Every structure is written in structure tokens, then in C-alpha cells.
Amino acid sequence: MTIRDIAARAGVTKGAVSFALNGQPGVSEATRTRILKVAKDLGWQPNSAARALSSSKSGAVGLILARPARTLGAEQFFMQLISGIEAELSKRPIALVLQVVPDLEAEVAAYTRWWSERRVDGALLTDLRVEDSRVGVLRELGIPAVVFGGPGHHDGLPGVWSDETTAMNAVVEHLVGLDHRRVARVAGRREFLHTHLRDQAFQAAVEQYDLLDGSTVYTDFSPAEGEAATRQLLSADPLPSAIIFDNDVMAVAGARTAAELGLQIPRDLSVVAWDDSILCQLTQPPLTAVSRDIEAYGAHGARALLELIEGAVPDIDVQDHAPSLVVRKSTAKARTRP
Amino acid sequence: MTIRDIAARAGVTKGAVSFALNGQPGVSEATRTRILKVAKDLGWQPNSAARALSSSKSGAVGLILARPARTLGAEQFFMQLISGIEAELSKRPIALVLQVVPDLEAEVAAYTRWWSERRVDGALLTDLRVEDSRVGVLRELGIPAVVFGGPGHHDGLPGVWSDETTAMNAVVEHLVGLDHRRVARVAGRREFLHTHLRDQAFQAAVEQYDLLDGSTVYTDFSPAEGEAATRQLLSADPLPSAIIFDNDVMAVAGARTAAELGLQIPRDLSVVAWDDSILCQLTQPPLTAVSRDIEAYGAHGARALLELIEGAVPDIDVQDHAPSLVVRKSTAKARTRP
DNA sequence: CTGAAAGCGCTTACAG
DNA sequence: CTGAAAGCGCTTACAG
Numbered sequence: 001m002t003i004r005d006i007a008a009r010a011g012v013t014k015g016a017v018s019f020a021l022n023g024q025p026g027v028s029e030a031t032r033t034r035i036l037k038v039a040k041d042l043g044w045q046p047n048s049a050a051r052a053l054s055s056s057k058s059g060a061v062g063l064i065l066a067r068p069a070r071t072l073g074a075e076q077f078f079m080q081l082i083s084g085i086e087a088e089l090s091k092r093p094i095a096l097v098l099q100v101v102p103d104l105e106a107e108v109a110a111y112t113r114w115w116s117e118r119r120v121d122g123a124l125l126t127d128l129r130v131e132d133s134r135v136g137v138l139r140e141l142g143i144p145a146v147v148f149g150g151p152g153h154h155d156g157l158p159g160v161w162s163d164e165t166t167a168m169n170a171v172v173e174h175l176v177g178l179d180h181r182r183v184a185r186v187a188g189r190r191e192f193l194h195t196h197l198r199d200q201a202f203q204a205a206v207e208q209y210d211l212l213d214g215s216t217v218y219t220d221f222s223p224a225e226g227e228a229a230t231r232q233l234l235s236a237d238p239l240p241s242a243i244i245f246d247n248d249v250m251a252v253a254g255a256r257t258a259a260e261l262g263l264q265i266p267r268d269l270s271v272v273a274w275d276d277s278i279l280c281q282l283t284q285p286p287l288t289a290v291s292r293d294i295e296a297y298g299a300h301g302a303r304a305l306l307e308l309i310e311g312a313v314p315d316i317d318v319q320d321h322a323p324s325l326v327v328r329k330s331t332a333k334a335r336t337r338p
Numbered sequence: 339m340t341i342r343d344i345a346a347r348a349g350v351t352k353g354a355v356s357f358a359l360n361g362q363p364g365v366s367e368a369t370r371t372r373i374l375k376v377a378k379d380l381g382w383q384p385n386s387a388a389r390a391l392s393s394s395k396s397g398a399v400g401l402i403l404a405r406p407a408r409t410l411g412a413e414q415f416f417m418q419l420i421s422g423i424e425a426e427l428s429k430r431p432i433a434l435v436l437q438v439v440p441d442l443e444a445e446v447a448a449y450t451r452w453w454s455e456r457r458v459d460g461a462l463l464t465d466l467r468v469e470d471s472r473v474g475v476l477r478e479l480g481i482p483a484v485v486f487g488g489p490g491h492h493d494g495l496p497g498v499w500s501d502e503t504t505a506m507n508a509v510v511e512h513l514v515g516l517d518h519r520r521v522a523r524v525a526g527r528r529e530f531l532h533t534h535l536r537d538q539a540f541q542a543a544v545e546q547y548d549l550l551d552g553s554t555v556y557t558d559f560s561p562a563e564g565e566a567a568t569r570q571l572l573s574a575d576p577l578p579s580a581i582i583f584d585n586d587v588m589a590v591a592g593a594r595t596a597a598e599l600g601l602q603i604p605r606d607l608s609v610v611a612w613d614d615s616i617l618c619q620l621t622q623p624p625l626t627a628v629s630r631d632i633e634a635y636g637a638h639g640a641r642a643l644l645e646l647i648e649g650a651v652p653d654i655d656v657q658d659h660a661p662s663l664v665v666r667k668s669t670a671k672a673r674t675r676p
Numbered sequence: 677c678t679g680a681a682a683g684c685g686c687t688t689a690c691a692g
Numbered sequence: 693c694t695g696a697a698a699g700c701g702c703t704t705a706c707a708g
Contacts (some may be wrong), residue, residue, distance in 0.1 A: 001454070002685055013695055018687060026688095028693060045454035049396065050685030053389035053700045059457075060435070069421035069633055074616045083374040083407035086438035095457060097398070099435045100424035100559065115339070116383035119397075119433060223616060244598045252620045278412045278561060279617065284597065295407055340701055351679055355702055364704095366677060388701035391684045 001044050010038045021046070051159045052118070060095040061305055062120035066107045066127065067128040070222055072100065074249050076277045077294055078126075081148070084298025085124065094306070104129075108137050115141050122146070122309045124126055124301055128153065128193040146305040149193050150298070151317040158314045160301045167290050167323040168201035171272050172209060174288070174325055179334040180270060182213040184240035186229040186250055190218045195246060198274075202244070213240050219250065226250025232258040234269075241334040242270035250289055253328065266332035276326055285329035292323040339382050348376045359384070390456070392430070398433040399643055404445045404465065409559055410438065412587050414615045415632055416464075419486070421635025423462065432644065433459055440468075446475050453479050460484070460647045464638055466491065466531040484643040487531050489655040491598045496652045497641045502532055503630050506539035506582075507663040508612050510547060512626070512663055513580045517672040518608060520551040522566040522578035524588055533584060536612075540582070551578050557588065564588025568595040572607075579672040580608035586615040593668065604670035614664055623667035632662040654663035 003017040010017065012031060019026040020035035027035070042087075052058045063085065065078060072078060082098070089096055097120055101107050111134070114120045122142065125134060128149030133136065135154050138145045147159035175183055185202055188195045206214035217232055221224035226245065230253070233240055245251035251273030255265055263269045265285060273280045276291035297320050304314050341355040350356065350369060357364040358373035365373070390396045401423065403416060410416060418498055420436070427434055435458055439445050449472070452458045459482065463472060469489030473492050476483045485497035513521055523540055526533045537554060544552035555570055557563035564583065568591070573579055581596075583589035589611030601607045603623060611618050614629035635658050642652050 004685075014686080015688080015696080016694065019694095022687085024688090026693070032693085044455065045451060047391070047685050048455040048457045049387045049390035050700090053385070053391050053702085054685080054687040056700075058387065062691080069418065069425075072421055073414040073418040073632075079417050080407065080411040082436065083410055084439050086436070087407075090437060090439070093451070093455075095435045096437065097433045098420065098424070099428060100421050100435065101428070113383060113431075116381065117386040117431075119386045223620060248615060249620070255621055256620060278587060279620075282561060282587070282594060282617075283596055283621065294411075352702080353680080353704080354678070357678095360703085362704090364677070369677085385701050388684090390705080391686085392701080392703040437682075638707075 001042055002047070003044070004073075006035060006038050006042060006044055008033050008093050009042070023162065044134040056118065058119055058121050059093060060120050061089065061302070061309070062097045062099070062111070062114055062123045063126070064099045064101055064107045064110055064123070066101050066104055068102070069100070074216045074223075075221070075247060075275075076279075077247075077275060080294040081126065081298040084295035084300075085302040086298075087295065088299040088302035088306070104134060108134055111138060111143060112141065115143050122305045124148065124305055125154075125157070128159075130193050130196045131191070132193070144305065144308045146301050146308060146314075148301050153193055156316070158304055158308060158316050158318070160297065160304055160318045160320050161324050162292055162297060162320045164197040166203075167200040167274075167325070168198055169205055169324075170325045171209075171244055171290060172202070172205035174327065175244075175270060175272070176209045178242075178270065178331060180242045181211055181334070182238060182240045183211055183242045183244065183245045184213050184233045184236075185216040186226055186233070186246060186254060187216050187218050188221045196244065215240070219246075221247050221250065223249050223253035226253040227257045227325070230254035231261070234258060234261055234263070236255050240269070242272070242331070244272045244274070246274050246280045248273045248275055248287075248289065251276070251289070252279050252283050254289065255283060267332050268335065270331040270334070272331060280328070288328045288331040290323050291326045293321055294322060339380055340385070340433040341382070344373060344376050344380060344382055347380070354492055354576045355610075366601050372615050394456065396457055396459050397431060398435050398637065399427065399640070399647070400435045400437070400449075400452055400461045401464070402437045402439060402445045402461070404439050404442055406440070407438070413559070413585060413613075414617075415585075415613060418430050419464065419636040422633035422638075423640040424636075426536050426637040426640035426644070430644070442472060442603040444486050449476060449481060450479065453481050460643045462486065462643055463492075463495075466497075467529045468531050468534045469529070470531070482643065482646045484602035484639050484646060484652075489657070491531055494654070496627065496642055496654050496656070498642055498647060498656045498658050500630055500635060500658045501660050503539040503542075505612075505663070506536055507543055508661075509582055509628060510540070510549075510661045512665065512669065513582075513608060513610070514547045514549075516578045516580075516608065516669060519549055520576060520578045520674070521549050521580045521582065522551050522574075523554040523582045524564055524571070524584060524592060525582040527553050536584065550554045553578070557584075559588065561591035563575045565595045568592035569599070572596060572599055572601070578607070580610070580669070581618055582610045582612070585610050586611045586613055586617045586625075586627065589627070590617050590621050593621060593625065604668050606673065608669040608672070610669060618666070625663050626666045626669040628651040628661050629664045631659055634659060 614627035
């Protein structure tokens with residue numbers, strides 16, 4: 001079933017069919033209507049390879065996840081992000097090509113191959129690093145790309161980001177409002193930009209509110225390291241009265257660890273998770289968490305990429321909806337200590 | 339950068355370049371070596387659209403997830419499955435095209451479009467239903483497809499599956515070994531084949547071990563319905579002494595619900611989760627769970643699909659590694675009741 | 677073993 | 693408004 005069949009059936013040339021199908025001028029309204037009807041009757045769909053070859057557009061965008069398979073499964077973030085991206089892409093006949101790779105080197109290799117194969121028209125970048133080698137490669141290759149993260153750390157590539165600073169302030173304010181003075185933090189990987197931004201915001205808040213602690217332990221986001229970091233923080237003297245965790249999995253692991261050490265949450269220790277998820281709601285007590293609409297975040301990024309591919313000059317650093325703090329049962333008044 | 343450039347540089351025709359690059363006979367070894375060197379020097383990669391158009395192979399396979407975005411994020415299953423599929427595909431230059439849709443109707447529409455566009459060479463089917471309209475559509479379209487699930491419910495389409503029956507037997511045996519006689523089950527959606535298979539296995543085990551309960555409540559896999567189902571089961575008299583849940587999220591929700599109702603796990607109620615995950619390990623107490631290597635499952639399915647696409651006649655119903663029961667702290671001796 | 681050519685199914689300038 | 697044709701970058705029969 002090709003435009004050739006349609007042309008024969010409608011008594012016109014292939015060119016006319018193409019114009020009619022693509023809404024281009026060059027055919028009369030009557031002819032166009034006739035051609036469209038024939039195409040519909042025959043159940044015609046454009047061959048994506050032929051269209052890609054002659055238009056130099058693949059009709060697909062790429063997303064690469066460079067995380068070990070275990071942590072990928074554990075974090076709900078990625079699946080929600082993908083859902084959001086898809087929600088936007090599937091409004092058009094644009095496909096999402098997904099690849100899972102072990103490290104950044106493999107990720108860069110995949111972009112390079114995709115681009116020289118012309119397999120995708122653009123790419124979505126996630127897990128932005130403070131120093132991110134991918135950004136330079138993408139710019140050099142000339143792939144239209146949009147970055148999740150930021151702001152201002154991607155060398156001119158457009159990005160969408162959520163405001164970590166405001167969110168961190170809300171968290172610290174909430175804790176200060178509960179009389180907490182010794183607040184610690186279990187962070188993710190140091191090289192990730194969002195970790196870095198939260199670091200800065202946390203340190204600024206520590207000074208602003210004149211907190212007494214402010215120690216931060218870095219991890220790989222895994223529950224094992226979340227547990228180890230919690231043990232480390234809870235061996236300090238005096239103890240922190242609240243800990244902020246960089247993801248839901250570590251927060252749950254940390255809360256469990258604290259309980260094992262004989263602390264009662266929230267009486268003895270307040271716990272805040274970053275990125276709310278079902279996990280935070282299912283644990284006992286349910287965790288106070290920073291909540292973002294990750295699907296909307298993904299959709300937002302996809303939309304920006306599509307605009308970029310279509311030649312628009314998108315805003316650099318579009319800010320997404322601000323995260324909100326969902327207060328549950330894991331935060332309470334700090335105990336007055338001796 | 340095309341084979342034309344390589345041909346010019348190497349002083350041969352495009353045809354010779356194509357033969358050399360694809361390992362076809364038709365060029366001398368010396369020429370082949372020279373051509374390959376030129377191609378490498380120029381950093382050539384085949385244009386995927388051109389190759390797809392002339393070879394009628396897209397170099398991609400498709401996966402469609404038809405679940406609401408929320409439950410997608412909550413279940414670790416899918417991301418692990420995708421990781422496994424990717425691990426196999428990325429050994430070759432085969433891309434994974436992913437789509438997230440709201441329902442089966444949209445899923446069928448997407449297959450139809452993909453196939454008439456020749457965007458994918460084959461498809462992977464998941465969440466198999468007892469009566470599954472997709473199977474017929476796929477067969478009719480002639481898309482090479484492999485089904486996750488089964489066995490024997492896919493009208494000739496090859497499938498990989500894991501043995502739900504043996505796993506269910508292991509679960510029930512474990513509970514019976516702990517003197518449980520009143521065992522209930524919180525199942526997933528009734529129309530899903532794996533739910534159905536577990537149902538049958540559960541009923542068979544109930545009879546075999548002469549259990550006194552065996553009631554099953556169906557849900558949509560969500561924690562909310564898991565909680566409601568648990569409440570319902572725990573309002574019976576006499577109470578079940580153990581509940582088997584069809585996924586990790588509901589098991590955790592159910593355990594929490596039981597605790598809220600004043601039951602202590604495992605003293606008053608034993609809980610078993612199906613599909614182990616970090617969730618099961620992080621709750622207090624950690625949950626006894628049926629564990630499968632979902633990544634291997636995904637890889638297995640991808641490999642079968644690639645063979646099918648390459649023209650092999652794959653075995654129908656290849657069985658994957660058997661699931662295993664991981665015993666943790668949520669199951670214990672049944673209390674002797676009055 | 678090599679060369680010259682047709683063809684995959686589209687898009688798009690170029691003449692009429 | 694329409695027709696006839698070239699071209700996208702590959703693969704692959706067909707002659708020599």
C-alpha cells in the first residue's frame with residue numbers, strides 16, 4: 001500500500017498524492033478531497049523509512065538512561081518521567097526510542113551512533129552532572145536536545161528544571177517551624193547537579209536559620225548507602241533532630257534504620273523525603289516529602305524538544321511547576337534536649 | 339557521509355562498498371579490508387532510514403505499556419523488564435521503541451500504525467489477558483511478536499513465561515509448613531492471565547492441603563484496593579492466618595492495614611508478596627516474597643523476538659527460570675487459635 | 677571478482 | 693493547478 005497505489009486509484013501522479021496528504025498547496029480542493037478519501041479507503045499509512053529518507057526526519061526522539069538496572073527499577077522517577085514524555089509525544093506520530101546503558105561513556109557512544117544513523121531527530125538528557133561531558137558532545141554533534149535539570153549548567157542547551165532551592169527552603173522552614181536546630185542531610189551522588197543545587201540551598205538555609213548542624217553525607221541513592229549514611233549521622237553527638245533524604249528509597253531505609261537504633265519517628269527524629277512516591281505513603285509512619293509532578297515535568301521537556309526540532313528558538317531554562325512539601329507523620333516538634 | 343563518499347575514496351562502486359560493509363561475498367579480501375578502513379576513517383554509520391527502506395527492516399522492536407501512569411511508576415516490574423530487554427537488544431544495533439497508552443484499544447491502534455508505517459520489525463506483548471484481543475490482531479497483521487506470560491494462551495504466538503503454579507505451590511507449602519490452615523489471597527485484575535493462573539494454582543493447593551479458607555479478593559493492583567481487600571478479609575470470622583498478595587505494593591499496604599487494625603505481623607498474620615522488590619525489603623518487618631529475575635525474563639523475551647524476526651521458528655512457550663520464595667520476617671508459625 | 681543499474685516509498689524543486 | 697523527474701542512501705539482482 002503506497003502512494004503509487006493511491007495515485008493510480010485516484011488517477012493522479014504520486015506528487016499530487018504527496019501534496020494532498022501533507023496539506024501542501026499544489027492540488028485543487030476537489031482533487032485533495034478525492035485523494036484523501038482513496039488513501040483512507042485503502043488504509044494507507046506513510047512508510048516511515050521512506051519518509052525519513054526523503055525528509056531527513058526520523059520521526060523519533062531518543063532518551064537514554066545511564067543507571068544500573070537495580071536503581072532504575074527502584075526509583076519511580078524514571079517511569080513517571082517516561083509516561084509524561086510519552087503523553088506529549090503520542091499526540092503526534094513521534095516515537096520514543098529508549099536505551100538503557102551502564103555509564104556515561106556508553107551514553108555518549110549511543111548519541112553519536114543515533115545521530116550518524118539519523119535514527120532520532122533529537123534527544124532528552126536526564127541526570128545532569130555538575131560537569132557534564134554529554135552536553136559538549138551533544139552541542140558538537142548538533143543534535144537538538146533538551147536537558148532535564150539546571151538551570152544554567154548546560155552550555156546553551158535549553159532545559160526545563162524545577163526549583164530545588166525554593167523546595168529546600170520550604171523543607172528547612174518547615175523543620176525550623178517545628179523547632180529543629182540540628183538538621184542533617186543524606187544526599188545523592190555529589191556529581192549530580194540537582195544534588196549540588198540542593199547542597200547549596202541547604203547550606204544557605206543552615207546559615208540563614210542559624211542551624212547548629214548541617215552535615216551532609218553523600219551516597220549512590222541506594223537503600224544500602226542510605227542506611228549507612230543514617231547510621232553515620234546518628235552516631236554523632238549531639239544527634240541531629242531531623243534528616244532530609246535525597247530520594248524516597250533512602251528515606252524509607254533511613255527511617256527503618258533509625259527505628260532499629262531505638263529512635264521513634266517522629267518523636268526522636270524527623271524525616272523528610274525528596275520526591276514523594278507511593279513508598280513514602282506506605283511506610284509507617286508515612287513520610288513528609290517534597291512532591292513534584294514528574295509526569296508534567298517529562299511532558300514539559302518533550303514539548304520543548306519538539307519545538308526545538310521544528311525550528312523554534314525555545315527559552316533557555318524554562319522553570320517547571322514548583323515542588324510542594326507534603327507534610328505527613330514523619331515530622332514533628334523537636335524534643336527539647338537537655 | 340554516505341557509501342558514495344566511501345566508494346569515491348576507495349575507488350570502487352557503491353555496490354562494492356555495500357557488499358564489503360555487510361560481509362557479503364562479491365569483493366576480494368584486499369578490497370574489503372581497504373573499504374572497511376576507509377569507512378572507519380570517515381566515521382561512517384549506515385543511515386537507518388535508507389537501510390530500512392531498501393531492506394524492509396526497521397531495525398527496531400516495539401513495546402507498549404497499557405497502564406495508567408500511576409501504577410506504572412509504582413510497579414518496579416516494568417522498568418526491570420525494560421532493562422532486561424535493552425540488555426539484549428543493545429548487543430545489536432536494534433532500537434527499542436516504547437509507547438505508553440491508556441488502554442488496550444489504543445495499544446492495538448498503535449500496533450496497527452507501527453506495522454503499516456513499518457516502524458518496527460516486531461513487538462513484545464505484556465500483561466497478557468485471559469481473553470486477549472491483541473493476540474488476534476497481531477497474528478492478523480502478521481507482526482512477529484513474543485508474548486510475556488502464558489503458557490498456551492496466545493494462539494500460536496511464541497511466549498516466555500514463568501511458572502506461577504510451582505511458585506504458588508511453594509508459597510502454600512511454606513505456609514502449611516508453618517501450620518497455617520486459613521490462607522486468603524489478594525489478587526490482581528481478574529482478566530490478567532497471570533492472575534488467573536495463580537487463582538487456579540491457589541484453588542488446587544487449597545484442596546490439596548485441605549485448607550479451611552481460600553477466599554480471594556480481586557483488585558486493580560493499587561495500594562488503595564490492596565488496603566480495602568485486606569480490610570475485607572480481616573473482617574471475616576474466623577480470621578485468615580495468612581494472606582498472599584499479588585504484588586509488592588499491595589502487600590506493603592496490606593501489612594500496614596493489618597497493623598492499623600491491631601494485628602502484629604507475623605505473630606497474628608503472615609504476609610507473602612508476589613514479585614519481590616526493594617519495597618519488600620524496606621518495610622518493617624521485611625516481607626517474605628516470591629522472587630523472579632525480571633531482567634532475565636525481559637532479556638529472554640527479547641532474544642526470542644530477535645530470533646523470530648531473523649526467521650527462526652522459535653519454541654512456543656519457553657519457560658523462564660522458576661521463581662523462588664525468599665523467606666523473610668513476615669511469615670511465622672500460625673498461632674494456635676481457640 | 678567487479679561494474680552499472682534498478683528499486684525501496686516517499687518529498688520537492690522544476691516545467692508546463 | 694498539474695505532470696514528469698530527480699533525489700534521499702542504501703541493497704541486490706543482473707551482466708560482464
